[in-house]
Amino acid sequence: MRPLFALFIFSCFTFDLKSQVDLESIAKSELAQYYKLKNYSTKRASGENIDIVYAGLNLSPNMKTAYLKGDVNFYFKTSAPVNQLHFDLRTELTVDSIKHGLEKLVFVHAMDDVITIAFNQTISANTLDSVRIYYQGSPLQNNRAYERNVTASGPIIATLSEPYGAHYWWPCRENLVDKIDSLDVRVTVDTAYKVASNGLLQAITLKDSVHTYYWKHRYPVATYLVAFAASRYSVYSDYALLKSNKNLEILNYVFPHNEADARSKTSATIPVIQLFDSLFGTYPFENEKYGHAQFTVGGGMEHQTMSFVGNFGYDLIAHELAHQWFGDKITCGTWHDLWLNESFATYCNLLCYDFLKPREEWYSQLRNFKRDVLTQTYGSVRSQDTVNTGALFEYRTTYQKGAMVLHQLRWLIGDQAFFAGLRNYLQANKHAYGFARSNDLQYYLEQSSGMNLNDYFNDCIVGEGYPIHAIKWNQKGNKVIIDIVQTQSHPSVELYNVPLPILLKGLNKDTLLRIPINKAVETYEITLPYIVNDLIFDPNEWILGKSIISFPKKNDGESITMYPNPGVSDFYAELNNTDATGYTIYDASYKTVLTHQYREKKLKGTILYLDLSVLSNGTYIIQFATPTVTITKRIIIY
Numbered sequence: 001m002r003p004l005f006a007l008f009i010f011s012c013f014t015f016d017l018k019s020q021v022d023l024e025s026i027a028k029s030e031l032a033q034y035y036k037l038k039n040y041s042t043k044r045a046s047g048e049n050i051d052i053v054y055a056g057l058n059l060s061p062n063m064k065t066a067y068l069k070g071d072v073n074f075y076f077k078t079s080a081p082v083n084q085l086h087f088d089l090r091t092e093l094t095v096d097s098i099k100h101g102l103e104k105l106v107f108v109h110a111m112d113d114v115i116t117i118a119f120n121q122t123i124s125a126n127t128l129d130s131v132r133i134y135y136q137g138s139p140l141q142n143n144r145a146y147e148r149n150v151t152a153s154g155p156i157i158a159t160l161s162e163p164y165g166a167h168y169w170w171p172c173r174e175n176l177v178d179k180i181d182s183l184d185v186r187v188t189v190d191t192a193y194k195v196a197s198n199g200l201l202q203a204i205t206l207k208d209s210v211h212t213y214y215w216k217h218r219y220p221v222a223t224y225l226v227a228f229a230a231s232r233y234s235v236y237s238d239y240a241l242l243k244s245n246k247n248l249e250i251l252n253y254v255f256p257h258n259e260a261d262a263r264s265k266t267s268a269t270i271p272v273i274q275l276f277d278s279l280f281g282t283y284p285f286e287n288e289k290y291g292h293a294q295f296t297v298g299g300g301m302e303h304q305t306m307s308f309v310g311n312f313g314y315d316l317i318a319h320e321l322a323h324q325w326f327g328d329k330i331t332c333g334t335w336h337d338l339w340l341n342e343s344f345a346t347y348c349n350l351l352c353y354d355f356l357k358p359r360e361e362w363y364s365q366l367r368n369f370k371r372d373v374l375t376q377t378y379g380s381v382r383s384q385d386t387v388n389t390g391a392l393f394e395y396r397t398t399y400q401k402g403a404m405v406l407h408q409l410r411w412l413i414g415d416q417a418f419f420a421g422l423r424n425y426l427q428a429n430k431h432a433y434g435f436a437r438s439n440d441l442q443y444y445l446e447q448s449s450g451m452n453l454n455d456y457f458n459d460c461i462v463g464e465g466y467p468i469h470a471i472k473w474n475q476k477g478n479k480v481i482i483d484i485v486q487t488q489s490h491p492s493v494e495l496y497n498v499p500l501p502i503l504l505k506g507l508n509k510d511t512l513l514r515i516p517i518n519k520a521v522e523t524y525e526i527t528l529p530y531i532v533n534d535l536i537f538d539p540n541e542w543i544l545g546k547s548i549i550s551f552p553k554k555n556d557g558e559s560i561t562m563y564p565n566p567g568v569s570d571f572y573a574e575l576n577n578t579d580a581t582g583y584t585i586y587d588a589s590y591k592t593v594l595t596h597q598y599r600e601k602k603l604k605g606t607i608l609y610l611d612l613s614v615l616s617n618g619t620y621i622i623q624f625a626t627p628t629v630t631i632t633k634r635i636i637i638y
């Protein structure tokens with residue numbers, strides 16, 4: 001597990017410390033330290049000529065010991081003759097038998113956690129057939145795949161399989177090529193417990209004083225998104241009216257001792273699901289439900305139609321809900337493409353601030369995200385290492401940098417193309433309820449924008465680091481000249497050719513420029529009929545990178561030059577040919593409003609920064625104390 005320290009210390013400076021840690025915990029919960037299968041089965045599954053059309057899980061977990069006994073019934077369709085099949089299952093779990101209709105099949109359950117099943121006769125192409133695997137044992141504990149914990153309301157058993165953990169608790173095919181088209185989950189527990197899972201609850205049947213919860217899901221689902229949680233839950237529902245007029249149930253399974261807290265917070269899901277429903281198209285599992293099941297992991301996991309959450313924080317609720325579109329409806333086609341799940345869920349969470357919260361909160365979120373990403377000069381959005389699950393689920397890159405890169409892409413291609421491209425991607429027959437890779441997303445955004453996004457994807461998704469822009473500007477008469485020099489924090493990117501938003505502020509007039517960057521050194525000229533007092537780089541927080549702005553020097557022989565003047569709040573005083581020991585500011589009636597003494601004498605040539613944001617608009621006199629005389633200047637704050 002990745003240490004929290006770096007981000008935690010940094011967050012201490014911000015007002016939303018709680019929220020940052022909350023967000024980081026999302027990344028920490030959405031992975032478990034599972035070993036990648038040696039014989040990783042995406043490759044195997046692609047070559048086996050079957051399509052899993054149905055999985056029926058029948059599970060009896062022992063709530064006291066965590067012991068698990070069950071069977072899984074798979075229906076599959078062959079696309080070519082099939083002699084044998086493989087399933088994944090950890091060897092802590094014992095396969096009792098495997099049935100093909102009434103006959104028992106011969107199988108090998110090898111130490112590499114793969115079950116090989118041999119059929120007695122070849123199954124011909126285009127056949128619908130089935131196998132049923134009976135198994136039992138004690139799943140490994142403390143790795144989240146299938147974990148028993150005890151809460152103030154009693155024991156809980158909950159599963160969390162992403163990325164490689166499903167075979168720690170059920171015989172399955174761990175891969176990102178074949179979704180299970182249709183799923184039933186039946187879990188039998190003592191009557192004290194309730195069970196949450198994917199899809200719609202069909203029945204709770206009582207037999208021999210135990211309850212069987214039957215959950216039925218009729219949408220394709222990736223293996224790692226199948227889950228159940230059993231505990232002494234309190235159950236209640238919120239409802240969200242969707243654009244289609246469907247009044248969708250948001251079903252909550254929460255610990256009784258947290259019920260009051262949960263009830264006060266889960267209703268925040270309603271405006272968020274309505275926002276996503278309108279931005280990205282209908283909630284993908286509209287015929288069923290959405291829900292939350294509380295578990296003991298400090299974060300959440302986007303199990304299809306039923307996210308598991310450790311708390312009911314706004315950001316966590318929004319993040320896991322967004323995954324129903326990005327991650328569940330369309331699942332990353334390889335773990336390298338995990339950003340297609342995580343960067344989107346993270347950015348969708350931010351979009352709640354853009355669309356549903358006060359403006360300042362939105363900008364503050366963007367600034368915090370950028371600051372976190374820019375703490376390191378390296379790191380790519382697309383995951384390079386899929387064996388090390390800590391690196392794969394790295395919060396700063398896969399989540400935060402990915403979100404900022406999507407945000408910047410929105411600036412590059414515009415809102416209309418950005419959201420239309422995403423809707424087309426989510427609705428594409430080829431990918432909806434299936435899988436996609438980075439190139440697939442690129443295709444839909446290129447279609448909607450009419451732009452070639454190769455450079456953007458190579459530089460910002462695959463490449464590491466960020467750009468640094470050194471910007472110098474000056475005004476001569478009515479001509480403003482802006483020199484921009486771009487360097488890169490990491491050698492993997494030659495040039496970021498993203499246009500830069502730059503605001504030229506005058507006394508009564510502003511001009512927002514979109515300056516194209518086609519080479520590392522650019523000079524941009526514009527004729528303006530007003531005096532520019534200030535240049536503001538990226539005023540609306542679109543760009544991921546650093547900037548260094550040099551203010552124009554107006555050295556005309558004065559001992560001290562003040563600029564910008566007039567100005568808003570940030571002023572600079574350049575000591576041209578004098579030292580300074582401090583300054584005093586008087587208002588128009590010569591009353592002292594501010595005084596500042598430097599601990600050490602500021603030497604000739606220094607540019608002093610003066611934050612005068614505490615002063616209201618008006619004209620002021622500033623007097624600098626120097627070792628010999630006082631130097632008086634007039635400044636205007638507007």
Ligand SMILES: [Zn+2]
Nearest residue numbers: 030323342345
């Ligand atoms: Zn996520």
